[in-house]
Amino acid sequence: MxxxxxxxxxxxxxxxxxxxxxxxxxxxxxxxxxxxxxxxxxxxxxxxxxxxxxxxxxxxxxxxxxxxxxxxxxxxxxxxxxxxxxxxxxxxxxxxxxxxxxxxxxxxxxxxxxxxxxxxxxxxxxxxxxxxxxxxxxxxxxxxxxxxxxxxxxxxxxxxxxxxxxxxxxxxxxxFGAVLDVGHARLRRLAVHAVDEAMYKKLRVSSAPRLERVVVANWFCRYAPVSFGHVPCLRELHLKNKAVYYQEP
CATH class of the missing domain: 3.80.10 (Leucine-rich repeat, LRR (right-handed beta-alpha superhelix))
Known part of the structure; x- marks a missing residue:
């Protein structure tokens, strides 16, 4: 080395x-x-x-x-x-x-x-x-x-x-039950894997004027996994729910 x-x-x-x-x-x-x-x-x-x-x-x-x-x-x-x-x-x-x-x-x-x-x-x-x-x-x-x-x-x-x-x-x-707040002026891509009540109650994107792509994977909770404020450039939203047919949501 x-x-x-x-x-x-x-x-x-x-x-x-x-x-x-x-x-x-x-x-x-x-x-x-x-x-x-x-x-x-x-x-x-x-x-x-x-x-x-x-x-x-x-x-x-x-x-x-x-x-x-x-x-x-x-x-x-x-x-x-x-x-x-x-x-x-x-x-x-x-x-x-x-x-x-x-x-x-x-x-x-x-x-x-x-x-x-x-x-x-x-x-x-x-x-x-x-x-x-x-x-x-x-x-x-x-x-x-x-x-x-x-x-x-x-x-x-x-x-x-x-x-x-x-x-x-x-x-x-x-x-447990936390709300993840994200708001960065230059943020373009955001990925959050494993969203459930043991981890996050919700992902909240308040203001990200350049945000283009969001991935929320392995979502399994009673709440909508993400909420958006000011995201005028958002083009892609990927949501993956890991619940099976007899489970909620």
Whole structure:
């Protein structure tokens, strides 16, 4: 990794878009899944961010797909601090960040079942404490996977991402019966997967003047899954109801 980083150090500055995905950094030598595998992957991601971002030219788009570890946030903090440096110094163009945060389960593997309250709480605290004032406004795309926030924490996080163009909530929520309010001036695409009373009572899009596409998947609750305010550019609405024939609605 270190040799390749030195050898190709000038390459990122020649690219319009750079993708750093933790899933591609999982060590092949660790056959079993679990915490050791995801932790090693995130250590490598932190090293890649530190070695690849310094350069003479700004990267137009940087996509970072990161695991949130179950027992510590130091590695994720390292990544956030390097992103701070990259945005503040202009090494990543303004509005050029695409961030994906994935919870890991009790064994360290990506959790496909229950959203994680602990990892959502740690992420919210970390971004509140460590993110520079210019970091979250530079996030154009944000995806949250298997995370359960409190309503105030999620509202604060989304409210600071003022430049959002795309938002994805995948098995991520703000607790039982919450109403998810979305209203971003630049938002074009919105996807919310798993909408039921255990996650959201309703998705409410108050004002999104550029919004073009909305996907609400796995809807199964007693309420209309989404309501709209000012969305003059909306062209596509995809609703998926997971109820079977004898269930409501």
């Amino acid at each position: 270190a040799v390749l980083s030195r050898r190709w150090r000038r390459l990122p500055g020649l690219l319009q878009r750079l993708v750093i995905d933790a899933r591609e950094f999982e060590p092949a030598a660790l056959r079993a899944g679990g915490h050791a595998r995801t932790k090693r992957a995130m250590e490598r991601v932190a090293g890649a961010v530190e070695s690849l971002l310094p350069g003479d030219r700004a990267i137009e788009r940087l996509r970072l797909d990161a695991y949130l570890l179950r027992d510590e946030s130091y590695t994720v903090r390292r990544v956030v601090e390097r992103l701070n440096d990259a945005v503040d110094s202009g090494k990543v163009a303004a509005g050029g960040l695409e961030l994906v945060f994935r919870a890991t389960g009790g064994g360290g593997a990506p959790d496909q079942d229950q959203p994680s309250k602990r990892q959502a709480r740690r992420l919210a605290r970390l971004l509140a404490a460590a993110a520079s004032p210019s970091l979250l406004p530079s996030v154009a795309e944000l995806s949250l996977v298997n995370l359960r926030f409190t309503s105030p924490a999620l509202a604060s996080l989304l409210g600071r991402c003022t430049g959002l163009e795309e938002l994805g909530m995948y098995q991520s929520d703000a607790g």
